[in-house]
Amino acid sequence: xxxxxxxxxxxxxxxxxxxxxxxxxxxxxxxxxxxxxxxxxxxxxxxxxxxxxxxxxxxxxxxxxxxxxxxxxxxxxxxxxxxxxxxxxxxxxxxxxxxxxxxxxxxxxxxxxxxxxxxxxxxxxxxxxxxxxxxxxxxxxxxxxxxxxxxxxxxxxxxxxxxxxxxxxxxxxxxxxxxxxxxxxxxxxxxxxxxxxxxxxxxxxxxxxxxxxxxxxxxxxxxxxxxxxxxxxxxxxxxxxxxxxxxxxxxxxxxxxxxxxxxxxxxxxxxxxxxxxxxxxxxxxxxxxxxxxxxxxxxxxxxxxxxxxxxxxxxxxxxxxxxxxxxxxxxxxxxxxxxxxxxxxxxxxxxxxxxxxxxxxxxxxxxxxxxxxxxxxxxxxxxxxxxxxxxxxxxxxxxxxxxxxxxxxxxxxxxxxxxxxxxxxxxxxxxx
Amino acid sequence: xxxxxxxxxxxxxxxxxxxxxxxxxxxxxxxxxxxxxxxxxxxxxxxxxxxxxxxxxxxxxxxxxxxxxxxxxxxxxxxxxxxxxxxxxxxxxxxxxxxxxxxxxxxxxxxxxxxxxxxxxxxxxxxxxxxxxxxxxxxxxxxxxxxxxxxxxxxxxxxxxxxxxxxxxxxxxxxxxxxxxxxxxxxxxxxxxxxxxxxxxxxxxxxxxxxxxxxxxxxxxxxxxxxxxxxxxxxxxxxxxxxxxxxxxxxxxxxxxxxxxxxxxxxxxxxxxxxxxxxxxxxxxxxxxxxxxxxxxxxxxxxxxxxxxxxxxxxxxxxxxxxxxxxxxxxxxxxxxxxxxxxxxxxxxxxxxxxxxxxxxxxxxxxxxxxxxxxxxxxxxxxxxxxxxxxxxxxxxxxxxxxxxxxxxxxxxxxxxxxxxxxxxxxxxxxx
Numbered sequence: 001x002x003x004x005x006x007x008x009x010x011x012x013x014x015x016x017x018x019x020x021x022x023x024x025x026x027x028x029x030x031x032x033x034x035x036x037x038x039x040x041x042x043x044x045x046x047x048x049x050x051x052x053x054x055x056x057x058x059x060x061x062x063x064x065x066x067x068x069x070x071x072x073x074x075x076x077x078x079x080x081x082x083x084x085x086x087x088x089x090x091x092x093x094x095x096x097x098x099x100x101x102x103x104x105x106x107x108x109x110x111x112x113x114x115x116x117x118x119x120x121x122x123x124x125x126x127x128x129x130x131x132x133x134x135x136x137x138x139x140x141x142x143x144x145x146x147x148x149x150x151x152x153x154x155x156x157x158x159x160x161x162x163x164x165x166x167x168x169x170x171x172x173x174x175x176x177x178x179x180x181x182x183x184x185x186x187x188x189x190x191x192x193x194x195x196x197x198x199x200x201x202x203x204x205x206x207x208x209x210x211x212x213x214x215x216x217x218x219x220x221x222x223x224x225x226x227x228x229x230x231x232x233x234x235x236x237x238x239x240x241x242x243x244x245x246x247x248x249x250x251x252x253x254x255x256x257x258x259x260x261x262x263x264x265x266x267x268x269x270x271x272x273x274x275x276x277x278x279x280x281x282x283x284x285x286x287x288x289x290x291x292x293x294x295x296x297x298x299x300x301x302x303x304x305x306x307x308x309x310x311x312x313x314x315x316x317x318x319x320x321x322x323x324x325x326x327x328x329x330x331x332x333x334x335x336x337x338x339x340x341x342x343x344x345x346x347x348x349x350x351x352x353x354x355x356x357x358x359x360x361x362x363x364x365x366x367x368x369x370x371x372x373x374x375x376x377x378x379x380x381x382x383x384x385x386x387x388x389x390x391x392x393x394x395x396x397x398x399x400x401x402x403x404x405x406x407x408x409x410x411x412x413x414x415x416x417x418x419x420x421x422x423x424x425x426x427x428x429x430x431x432x
Numbered sequence: 433x434x435x436x437x438x439x440x441x442x443x444x445x446x447x448x449x450x451x452x453x454x455x456x457x458x459x460x461x462x463x464x465x466x467x468x469x470x471x472x473x474x475x476x477x478x479x480x481x482x483x484x485x486x487x488x489x490x491x492x493x494x495x496x497x498x499x500x501x502x503x504x505x506x507x508x509x510x511x512x513x514x515x516x517x518x519x520x521x522x523x524x525x526x527x528x529x530x531x532x533x534x535x536x537x538x539x540x541x542x543x544x545x546x547x548x549x550x551x552x553x554x555x556x557x558x559x560x561x562x563x564x565x566x567x568x569x570x571x572x573x574x575x576x577x578x579x580x581x582x583x584x585x586x587x588x589x590x591x592x593x594x595x596x597x598x599x600x601x602x603x604x605x606x607x608x609x610x611x612x613x614x615x616x617x618x619x620x621x622x623x624x625x626x627x628x629x630x631x632x633x634x635x636x637x638x639x640x641x642x643x644x645x646x647x648x649x650x651x652x653x654x655x656x657x658x659x660x661x662x663x664x665x666x667x668x669x670x671x672x673x674x675x676x677x678x679x680x681x682x683x684x685x686x687x688x689x690x691x692x693x694x695x696x697x698x699x700x701x702x703x704x705x706x707x708x709x710x711x712x713x714x715x716x717x718x719x720x721x722x723x724x725x726x727x728x729x730x731x732x733x734x735x736x737x738x739x740x741x742x743x744x745x746x747x748x749x750x751x752x753x754x755x756x757x758x759x760x761x762x763x764x765x766x767x768x769x770x771x772x773x774x775x776x777x778x779x780x781x782x783x784x785x786x787x788x789x790x791x792x793x794x795x796x797x798x799x800x801x802x803x804x805x806x807x808x809x810x811x812x813x814x815x816x817x818x819x820x821x822x823x824x825x826x827x828x829x830x831x832x833x834x835x836x837x838x839x840x841x842x843x844x845x846x847x848x849x850x851x852x853x854x855x856x857x858x859x860x861x862x863x864x
Contacts, residue, residue, distance in 0.1 A: 023581070026723065030580065030581055136727065145573055146562055146573035146745035146749070148466065150454075223774075231858055235815075245862070258772060259772065260772045261775040261776070266860050267860065268783055269863050270863070272711075290454075293568065295569065295730065296729070296730040298706055298727065305725065306723065306725055309579065313578035340690060340692045341691045341692070342655075346695075351672075351700055353671070405657070426663055426665065428664075428679065428699065429698070430677070430699070431701050
């Protein structure tokens with residue numbers, strides 16, 4: 001059973017629930033792909049009576065953190081309490097007891113990452129925190145594996161979903177800050193006390209971690225020049241739009257000539273910058289490496305399941321380093337044994353362009369024919385007719401609702417047999 | 433010296449040169465971060481007299497592939513010849529001789545990945561091919577590490593830079609296919625014989641690899657329904673634009689109800705889809721996981737250095753698995769020892785919004801003051817004046833050229849002392 005990975009989890013809030021659910025959903029896939037049988041064996045929960053809307057066997061709960069930190073059976077402790085203390089002390093205690101640690105806690109890592117990293121090194125255990133920066137986006141893993149061969153000169157991120165949601169809604173619907181904030185709070189995208197988000201402190205914690213990773217430089221979050229979004233008015237947003245910019249709360253760090261500059265602040269970005277079009281609660285991280293050049297990651301920076309995905313990724317990464325079941329790791333990528341059927345006739349919307357004789361009744365013939373094949377038409381456009389080989393012809397463009405490829409082909413073969421159809425000029429799939 | 437990783441490279445074309453250069457640029461960073469001293473000790477080059485525009489010691493070259501495949505000193509063979517044979521046979525031979533293999537060869541992996549993977553497993557060596565799909569974008573590494581805890585239901589990619597460049601140029605400049613193709617060939621974005629790119633075959637190879645990774649299903653590239661871009665006319669592109677779509681050569685695979693559908697074909701994508709705004713030679717891969725939800729990677733899918741970055745990432749990954757210098761791996765991420773200075777006054781363009789009395793000469797006073805501080809003005813906009821506290825006031829918006837934060841602050845403090853200045857309403861950094 002050396003591929004049985006026993007996890008103790010501190011905290012069962014949103015991220016804890018997301019991690020538990022993501023493991024329930026994908027336990028078998030992970031086992032199948034890596035050989036690791038991951039189990040969350042114990043969960044710190046000081047209010048076990050509280051209904052958390054998730055079905056977890058009561059016997060996994062303990063109100064006593066010692067039962068996790070000191071359990072010799074537990075391989076990995078996942079810290080999801082949040083805040084600097086007691087989270088840091090719990091992680092340190094787990095490390096001292098020979099356990100590897102996974103955390104989603106940006107504040108604790110930004111404040112005490114150096115201390116915890118050195119402690120882990122001393123005790124020959126591992127420390128991972130992918131979920132602490134940009135939620136489900138695998139930025140830390142990528143920077144420290146596939147992209148490690150680069151020197152990076154800059155990083156820019158939309159690292160806070162709440163503020164990006166607010167700025168997007170202000171820009172798209174012309175609503176002012178207070179109105180959008182209240183709406184975000186109702187929808188659960190902003191907390192009752194939104195200070196850490198809207199003042200940029202959350203993003204500064206994450207940027208501090210990225211700076212350490214990318215530039216090898218320690219800078220405390222409160223030393224990063226930080227400006228929130230509370231002063232952004234509709235005047236600013238409208239001016240930016242007119243001038244071809246988007247305003248984003250950007251966390252940035254740049255190096256040049258041995259100097260590193262950084263900030264978290266509202267920034268006008270040209271509309272054609274890949275980050276400018278990242279909207280609502282989505283996050284993005286843009287880096288520029290000296291080999292890989294420009295690279296951007298886009299995804300969900302928060303939410304129970306996306307963050308749970310990152311926590312589980314770290315657990316798997318640690319299990320691999322622990323050398324358990326490593327035979328599965330030689331070529332984990334390629335598999336050919338799925339019991340999937342190939343669907344050669346998946347349905348899709350389609351765009352069809354054809355040339356027809358410009359005569360009364362032509363359109364009716366074709367739409368009747370589509371109807372016969374049970375193909376619905378979403379839109380039709382007829383372009384100005386022109387002369388071709390002594391005959392008046394016109395271009396017809398159809399957008400067709402979902403239809404299988406082969407049925408569409410039969411129908412268009414029939415359409416081509418009509419004496420009024422000159423040619424089928426193009427067929428392009430449409431993806432919403 | 434067990435952290436000295438000796439690499440033999442087959443081929444010194446564009447990717448070979450990029451890998452060599454990327455290693456030259458970043459050898460010390462890799463050594464410093466991982467403890468691995470990576471050296472390319474031998475390079476297969478059958479025309480050593482040909483000037484390749486890169487300074488490589490002649491003694492590294494060999495015209496004899498045996499001198500690499502059979503050299504017991506070489507740990508890792510990097511295959512960069514391209515094409516299915518003899519590349520596959522060389523890789524197989526390297527594996528049989530106990531060497532791990534890195535390749536950028538999508539055709540060989542799509543055709544023979546299963547054979548090579550099983551051979552590697554049998555011989556307890558590793559096989560990696562991050563560079564074979566989407567160049568420098570770390571999609572394969574992410575799917576098999578940080579994202580491994582997900583089941584994926586769909587993948588969509590712009591996996592070919594040549595065709596994306598052509599479609600972008602057609603759309604942006606209204607040029608037709610033949611004209612843009614010739615232009616792309618002149619600029620080196622398209623090959624003399626562009627068939628593999630424009631007919632979608634290159635993308636089909638890459639999609640076949642992604643399908644194996646994501647769905648565990650083997651499908652030969654020539655079994656993927658594939659349609660190129662040669663039939664796309666300006667009529668189609670213009671219609672798409674009017675209707676709010678972009679046409680992209682999309683490689684897609686979706687799973688639902690135990691059926692997998694896939695294709696490489698021109699596809700109309702709604703403008704607000706994150707892939708729709710990926711332009712020119714850039715690539716992107718979009719995946720949807722059951723925990724992480726929507727995720728997109730964007731970057732350079734080709735080019736010597738970006739592809740070299742991926743090859744080096746694989747070499748480092750293999751070195752780690754080989755268990756060399758693994759002490760460095762415990763917490764490789766956080767470092768705080770960089771000799772960087774913190775630049776608290778980096779220069780940037782700024783947007784400044786202020787309220788001033790609407791009187792002749794006000795604008796002159798402020799611009800004179802900016803001039804005194806050597807701050808240049810890119811643009812000024814005055815909004816319609818209005819009444820405030822019995823006085824006519826107006827909003828002034830300035831876009832200022834690069835200036836340091838503290839100098840800007842001094843200047844604005846002075847501007848606020850003018851009796852005509854009512855308030856400085858907002859200061860926002862501008863990033864081009």
